[in-house]
Amino acid sequence: MEFKNKKIITENQHALIRLPSDGMKIIDLKTDGKISLGKFGNFEVKDIVGYCFGQSFEILNDGTVVPIKSMSEQVNIEQPEDEELDRDILTKIFSNSAENNQNIINIGSKIQKLTHEDINELKESGASSNIGQLIISKMIEGHEGFDKKTIHSQQKYLKRKQAKFLRRFTVEYLNSAQLMNYYMEKDLNRLLDMSQETLGLMLNYSNVRPGGKYLLVDETGGLILYAMLEKMGFEGEVLLVHENEHPNYSMLKHCDIPEDVLDKSVKFINWLQILEPSNERIDFEVLSDEQISGLRGGKRAQYFRRLKRANDINHVIDSIETGNFDGFISVTTLDATTFLPYVIPLVGGSRPICIYSQFKETLMEIQHGLMNDKRILAPSIYETRVTPFQTIPGRLHPVMTMRGFGGFVLTGTKVIPQENGIQAVGRGLSKRRREESPQVEKTEDSSDTKSEDIKSEDTKSEEDIEIDEN
Amino acid sequence: MRSQNLIAMSFFEYKDIVEEGDLVLAFISRNDIKPIRVTKNAILNTRYGNFLHNDMIGSPYGKQMAGAKGYGFIHLLHPTAEMWTISLPHRTQIVYTHDSSYIMQRLNVVNGSRVIEAGTGSGSFTHSFSRSVGLKGRVFTYEFHEPRYLEAKREIEDHGIDVNTFITHRDVCQDGFEIQVPENFHNGDNKINAQVIFLDLPSPWIAINNLNNVIDPQMKVGICCFSPCIEQVHKTVESLQENGWVDIEMVECRGKRWEARKEMVRDVNDVIKRLKDIQSRRDHGIESRKRVKLEQQEDKEAGVPRGFNPFGKGERVKEGDINYSWKDVTKIESEIKTHTSYLTFAFKVPLIIPE
Numbered sequence: 001m002e003f004k005n006k007k008i009i010t011e012n013q014h015a016l017i018r019l020p021s022d023g024m025k026i027i028d029l030k031t032d033g034k035i036s037l038g039k040f041g042n043f044e045v046k047d048i049v050g051y052c053f054g055q056s057f058e059i060l061n062d063g064t065v066v067p068i069k070s071m072s073e074q075v076n077i078e079q080p081e082d083e084e085l086d087r088d089i090l091t092k093i094f095s096n097s098a099e100n101n102q103n104i105i106n107i108g109s110k111i112q113k114l115t116h117e118d119i120n121e122l123k124e125s126g127a128s129s130n131i132g133q134l135i136i137s138k139m140i141e142g143h144e145g146f147d148k149k150t151i152h153s154q155q156k157y158l159k160r161k162q163a164k165f166l167r168r169f170t171v172e173y174l175n176s177a178q179l180m181n182y183y184m185e186k187d188l189n190r191l192l193d194m195s196q197e198t199l200g201l202m203l204n205y206s207n208v209r210p211g212g213k214y215l216l217v218d219e220t221g222g223l224i225l226y227a228m229l230e231k232m233g234f235e236g237e238v239l240l241v242h243e244n245e246h247p248n249y250s251m252l253k254h255c256d257i258p259e260d261v262l263d264k265s266v267k268f269i270n271w272l273q274i275l276e277p278s279n280e281r282i283d284f285e286v287l288s289d290e291q292i293s294g295l296r297g298g299k300r301a302q303y304f305r306r307l308k309r310a311n312d313i314n315h316v317i318d319s320i321e322t323g324n325f326d327g328f329i330s331v332t333t334l335d336a337t338t339f340l341p342y343v344i345p346l347v348g349g350s351r352p353i354c355i356y357s358q359f360k361e362t363l364m365e366i367q368h369g370l371m372n373d374k375r376i377l378a379p380s381i382y383e384t385r386v387t388p389f390q391t392i393p394g395r396l397h398p399v400m401t402m403r404g405f406g407g408f409v410l411t412g413t414k415v416i417p418q419e420n421g422i423q424a425v426g427r428g429l430s431k432r433r434r435e436e437s438p439q440v441e442k443t444e445d446s447s448d449t450k451s452e453d454i455k456s457e458d459t460k461s462e463e464d465i466e467i468d469e470n
Numbered sequence: 471m472r473s474q475n476l477i478a479m480s481f482f483e484y485k486d487i488v489e490e491g492d493l494v495l496a497f498i499s500r501n502d503i504k505p506i507r508v509t510k511n512a513i514l515n516t517r518y519g520n521f522l523h524n525d526m527i528g529s530p531y532g533k534q535m536a537g538a539k540g541y542g543f544i545h546l547l548h549p550t551a552e553m554w555t556i557s558l559p560h561r562t563q564i565v566y567t568h569d570s571s572y573i574m575q576r577l578n579v580v581n582g583s584r585v586i587e588a589g590t591g592s593g594s595f596t597h598s599f600s601r602s603v604g605l606k607g608r609v610f611t612y613e614f615h616e617p618r619y620l621e622a623k624r625e626i627e628d629h630g631i632d633v634n635t636f637i638t639h640r641d642v643c644q645d646g647f648e649i650q651v652p653e654n655f656h657n658g659d660n661k662i663n664a665q666v667i668f669l670d671l672p673s674p675w676i677a678i679n680n681l682n683n684v685i686d687p688q689m690k691v692g693i694c695c696f697s698p699c700i701e702q703v704h705k706t707v708e709s710l711q712e713n714g715w716v717d718i719e720m721v722e723c724r725g726k727r728w729e730a731r732k733e734m735v736r737d738v739n740d741v742i743k744r745l746k747d748i749q750s751r752r753d754h755g756i757e758s759r760k761r762v763k764l765e766q767q768e769d770k771e772a773g774v775p776r777g778f779n780p781f782g783k784g785e786r787v788k789e790g791d792i793n794y795s796w797k798d799v800t801k802i803e804s805e806i807k808t809h810t811s812y813l814t815f816a817f818k819v820p821l822i823i824p825e
């Protein structure tokens with residue numbers, strides 16, 4: 001089967017629709033299909049097919065769509081028929097605006113002369129192809145305070161109005177970032193509060209790339225899996241660990257991944273199979289060709305189904321017994337301290353582990369647990385936060401509010417400690433004293449070597465808490 | 471015979487065993503990772519001991535390796551783009567993982583992506599891009615400072631990332647991005663067709679003017695300009711608008727690192743007990759605090775336990791010492807980056823009229 005088209009809007013694949021209200025919708029571009037955007041109108045799939053992903057459109061009164069430069073574009077490519085409402089007027093209104101907004105007393109609905117009836121009338125008149133723009137322009141006319149506002153608040157005002165009336169939309173390729181944006185709006189809980197930047201950080205710290213073989217716990221229902229498969233370009237293998245009888249990767253239903261490709265690049269395993277691989281292996285009696293041809297239709301299909309199941313399960317059990325995974329990535333509410341003892345041995349030498357949690361405290365506990373585990377080098381908790389800015393030249397500033405959380409990531413590197421321990425050059429003493437007489441400590445009986453790795457950056461610290469008398 | 475190929479591929483796949491000629495990152499501490507080329511009879515000298523390359527050959531990656539004298543150790547790490555970023559020789563400011571990972575996530579840099587990067591600088595992001603786009607993708611990187619260009623070129627070849635990364639010595643503001651694209655770097659049209667642009671140079675607003683002929687004309691293209699000053703952002707946004715880029719948004723990305731620590735639980739009731747203890751000792755004939763101190767000093771030397779001392783006052787107590795009670799806490803790293811650069815994102819969607 002073929003991969004979906006990443007560049008051009010193509011029939012029979014899914015796409016993400018962005019609306020002026022910042023709302024989002026995932027649609028299936030069925031041949032001859034019709035898409036309804038509620039109050040933003042309807043359009044036909046065939047009218048958007050062939051344009052590039054990322055293209056914005058406006059729905060005309062006759063139900064057809066025309067491409068527009070961008071959703072935030074304020075004046076249409078086509079000039080409004082109504083002379084008074086054309087670009088010049090808008091420009092004039094803008095240039096009349098006061099330098100600041102000290103004269104604005106109330107930007108409420110009170111100062112708008114346009115009634116709902118007026119708006120409906122305009123909507124129904126349908127004379128112009130730019131109903132939305134028309135309504136907005138009328139509203140500006142009817143808005144006594146408008147020219148007293150600063151250009152900036154006018155822009156904001158226009159944007160709010162556009163969101164309400166403009167029948168525009170943008171068609172985006174559904175990559176993992178867009179899928180994540182969609183679920184952030186729709187069902188944030190499913191993402192366990194994870195932010196885009198945290199997902200990005202995890203994919204990099206776990207070194208996800210084409211050809212890798214990864215062990216993944218993904219409680220989001222497939223977002224992490226999709227992001228990894230995208231990075232890998234479906235080269236390599238992800239072994240998805242799940243806690244129920246069947247794995248949940250329902251988010252992939254929007255992702256148009258050909259079945260055979262998915263079959264090849266994703267395998268499933270439950271925790272029981274990880275903990276007790278040999279018990280879970282399936283003994284399956286393989287029949288000879290003759291015996292198979294002797295089976296009647298239904299029996300035969302059943303035989304092949306069972307054979308495939310046995311092969312699949314035995315294959316994942318083989319990979320668990322082989323271990324040497326290129327990374328372990330975990331996004332789950334299961335307590336990692338309870339499964340890490342089984343997982344750490346499965347990760348190859350010098351490969352990363354990467355554990356997500358909504359809560360720093362959860363990762364703190366894991367890190368404390370790893371302090372005395374010499375198999376994970378330099379485990380640390382990372383946090384990353386992106387602050388968006390209002391991006392208008394001359395008025396650049398951080399937005400007033402943003403989502404407060406986005407999760408935390410614990411990452412470290414699997415290493416192979418020396419069985420009998422190595423004499424470490426100690427750190428337990430102050431620098432000066434150590435230099436005078438190099439001390440030697442057993443790595444076995446303390447977490448010193450660990451603390452050395454972790455704490456060396458913090459110069460004013462810490463293994464020794466000295467509390468002076470008085 | 472060892473496979474020359476595999477050795478040069480370490481940024482694209484893991485190896486299990488260290489071989490002669492490998493690039494190994496000798497991990498001493500998080501702030502001290504030494505990239506070494508494993509060479510017969512060579513020695514790595516560190517302040518924690520000396521390490522024989524001969525002992526590394528044949529060892530598994532990830533191994534904790536003892537010094538030649540039997541004490542001190544390092545870990546033999548396999549190179550990754552992220553480890554390289556924290557161990558590379560700095561020739562310029564570099565892009566760190568918090569920024570680069572977000573940029574690649576937002577611009578959807580994946581297997582097969584075609585990327586333009588200017589300037590190359592120390593090649594930190596170059597390695598990360600190269601790893602992420604894989605053998606099907608391509609990275610076109612530009613550097614106008616000749617010594618830096620030469621150094622980066624040598625490194626790119628040395629690390630084997632030249633299979634997908636092509637560096638050009640060029641001032642991209644003056645002379646643009648168009649090049650004679652090497653044979654296996656284009657799809658038969660001699661074009662770069664970049665889908666992702668990353669500009670980390672002082673005047674991105676000039677370079678933006680030169681992008682029109684080098685971006686993929688059939689696809690939505692993303693750009694990120696990385697500038698430390700807000701004035702640069704201002705000019706960049708205007709240039710992006712003039713050049714038809716849309717969905718322009720500037721953001722800032724901040725990373726922090728936390729460590730799990732332990733804080734001693736100090737109960738006020740223990741303080742009371744201790745005060746009482748001191749009092750009673752004083753009542754038993756010791757007149758001055760001086761005497762107490764002297765006695766404690768003597769006690770210590772003689773190994774005699776002194777009075778009730780719940781918090782190890784005056785002693786060295788190791789964090790987590792089982793003789794005391796502790797609670798788990800986290801502490802942020804001692805110095806955090808408050809500002810790396812502003813990230814200005816934008817997109818360009820070519821208008822293709824179907825049929």
Ligand SMILES: C[S@@+](CC[C@H](N)C(=O)[O-])C[C@H]1O[C@@H](n2cnc3c(N)ncnc32)[C@H](O)[C@@H]1O
Pocket residue numbers: 562563564565588589590591592593594595596612613614615618640641642643644670671672673
């Ligand atoms: C801050 S460094 C880039 C660091 C790089 N992103 C990294 O992660 O290592 C900026 C580099 O851009 C180069 N540069 C500046 N202006 C340039 C131009 N017009 N054309 C090409 N390179 C330029 C400088 O020489 C410098 O090496």
